[in-house]
Amino acid sequence: MTKADIVNEVAKKTGLERIQVQRIVESFMESVETSLSKGNNVYLRGFGSFVVKKRAKKTARNISQKTTIVIPAHKIPSFKPAKVFVNKVKSLK
Numbered sequence: 085m086t087k088a089d090i091v092n093e094v095a096k097k098t099g100l101e102r103i104q105v106q107r108i109v110e111s112f113m114e115s116v117e118t119s120l121s122k123g124n125n126v127y128l129r130g131f132g133s134f135v136v137k138k139r140a141k142k143t144a145r146n147i148s149q150k151t152t153i154v155i156p157a158h159k160i161p162s163f164k165p166a167k168v169f170v171n172k173v174k175s176l177k
Contacts, residue, residue, distance in 0.1 A: 120161045132165040 087109060095105045116126050116134050126134040141157040165173075 123159075128166075130166055130168050132163055132169055135162050135164055136160070137162045 091102060091106045091109055094100070094109070095102045098105070119126050120134060120136055123136055125136060128134075136159050139158050139160060142155050144153045144155055145151070146153050
């Protein structure tokens with residue numbers, strides 16, 4: 085499902101215009117992105133959490149050049165689904 089599919093689905097269910105729904109969806113995504121970029125997590129009860137995870141420094145190998153590379157510690161965004169969400173997906177056949 086793409087962002088356009090989500091916009092169309094929400095527009096059908098709510099009766100709002102597609103343009104309005106697109107602005108709302110994009111605004112939601114921007115709010116989540118802004119919050120995560122500031123280091124704050126976003127919790128949506130019954131759906132899941134958008135969290136910032138810390139990755140430790142590690143060494144990796146560049147096999148084409150046969151050298152080792154040090155990957156510095158960094159943070160990445162991650163999504164952790166709620167248990168209710170996970171159970172709904174698990175119950176699908």
